[in-house]
Each structure stands twice: as structure tokens, then as C-alpha cells.
Amino acid sequence: MLVAAQNQTTIPRGANGKPDLNGIWQAMTRANWDIEAHEARAGVLPALGALGAEPGGQGIVEGGAIPYLPTAAEKKKNNFEKRLELDPEAKCYLPGVPRATYMPYAFQIVQNPNSVMIVYEYASAYRNIYLKDPGEAPADSWMGQSYGRWDGDTFVIDVTAQNNKTWFDRSGNYHSDQLHVVERYTLVKPDVINYEATIEDPAVFSRPWKINMPLYRHLEKNARLGEFKCVEFAEEFLYGEYRKKD
């Protein structure tokens, strides 16, 4: 038994004995293109050739398919067909939760016994995680309101009050303002967090469903969180038609 204990990798813990989630993390899935399993496919702009094509992915949805209500499934289909026009990511809008977690950009968890913050490379998105229940959020927001607490060695974050303007991915998977997300972060090895999120939205889905993926620590020497401030990259896309014509 002693031998088995010595063979186990010990996860780092903070001053309060809780697992130390500090670090720069990133998912390694293809979920941002489509959270359901999908084959590689042509992109929305043929002019980009293979540069604009979308890689396939095994999907991160437990059980495979997202349980849309019938009218919602129709809306998703419409979203997919018009995704270049409708995807909030194309406009550099904030991604909401959980999309922020698995976009192809790193994020940093900053954690001490009294406060937790998650800062994302994409569009300066960030979340201040309340450690005391703040009650109902006064208004909706892009990144919602996060209330976090420990369940043993798992950090559980309850996310409410997200607006209805974000998508789950680039394929038009969407939700309403009744979205309720519960995230679970478990440090299973020093450099791996197991991330699980339960998604609930009675206006869009017939039942709650879950996504699941590992988050990997950035181990580069001097790894630092970058910035992808994309508003300027979206300006031509959003406003180019209003440019003064000579």
C-alpha cells in the first residue's frame, strides 16, 4: 500500500490545502469548430482554400448529440447555414461560458484562498469567480456571473445570467438567456485538469447535457498568457460597408 501511494503523482496544493489550479491552461480539442463529433469539412470562405477549412473532431458532448427541442434544432440548422454572418466570434464578441474554455487560445487561472479569476487570451475575456454566493445577478452579461466553491478536490463554478448572444462553437450551436452552466475543474495530475460542464437550458434543450475534456498546462519555458485583441480585426468585417466612398 505504501508503494502504491509513492507511485501516485502528487498534485500541488495551495496554502489552504486545496488543489492549486494556478497556471496557464488550454484545451486541445476541435470543439470550437463544432462541439459535436464531425468530419473535416470545407470552410465558409472558398477563397481561403485549405486555410479556411474546418478540421474534424471527436466531439466533447457526452452521449454524442446535443438534445435540442424540435424548433431549436431548426434554429441551429439555420445558424449553421449562416454561420459566417451570425457567429459572434467573427465579430470578436465575448464567447461566454463554456466556449471560452475550449477556444484555441490559452487562459490563466489565478487562484489564492480568497479569490479566483480566470483570464482568457481571446478578446480580453475574463471572469471574476465569486467565492461567496452573490445572489441573483442584477443583469445579464456576456460572460455571466460565476460563483465558485470546492466540492472535495473539485472546484465547482455555477454560471448564471449569461445573455443569449453567444454560441457554443462555430457551428451554430446556441442557447437562450435561460442558460445555466455548472463547471467542474479537477486537477487529476499536476499538469492536467479534467474539465466537465453541465449545460441546462429548458428553452432550447429537452434535458441537461454534459461536455468533458482535459485541459493541459502550458509547460513552455517562461510561458505567458498572450492577448488576442481582435476588435480591430473585425472592424472591416463589421463596418467596411460604411467606409466613405470617394
Next chain:
Amino acid sequence: MKIKQAGGLIAASLLCSFTATGHHAFSAEFDLNKPINFKGVLTEVEFINPHSWFHIDVKGPDGKIQSWMIEAGTPNVLIRRGITKRSIPIGTEVVVDGFQAKNGTLRGSGRDLTLPDGRKLLIGSAEPDSK
């Protein structure tokens, strides 16, 4: 020097003309001579800046549904008055009191909403005759 000054003046006037439509005068967008007062069904509430919006469906004179957008104060102003996004359930019949857009579209600046139980909720951002 003259060219530089002219350039500066043009730049400044471009800036001014842009911000004039930005946001200040009620009369830039709404018409005090077009008061609106009708009953409709609340279909959506947006608590966003610079103005919150109450979306209300009304049956028009031709029997067709007209979808109105009623402009209200900022989320901060409304919340401090005790009104939140969920204060009025979607589907509630409300009476809108306000003023229509100058260009005659189905938009208005809302003064208040009267609920089925008679309560009046003040939703406006400012009095129409102030700047």
C-alpha cells in the same frame, strides 16, 4: 499652415457631426408630437447599454402583428428603480406610454409601462423635454 488648419477643421467637424447623432437630444430621434399609448404583449426584454429595450407586439389596425421596440433607461437606472429584466414576465399584456420615433418606424421612447394589475413602471431614461 493654412492647409494644416483646414485639415484640422475638417477633422474636427467630421468628429462633431458623428457624435451629434450619437446620443444626447431626445428630439434627435423621437417626436413629442407623436405620443403613443397602446396595449401589447411583451415578447423580449434587453437590459443593455446605452438603452434597455422592451419589445412589444401589438395587433395593428389591419389585424397584423406590429413588433414595436420601446426604448428605456440604462440597466443601472432601471435596476435602481427596482426593475430588472425579469420584472415583467414575457407574454404579459402591458400598456405602453411614450413617444414614437421621428421617422415613423415602430420604435418609441418609453415613459412608462402599465401592468395588468394597474401598477405603473417608470422605464424612461429622462423627461422628454430635457436634453
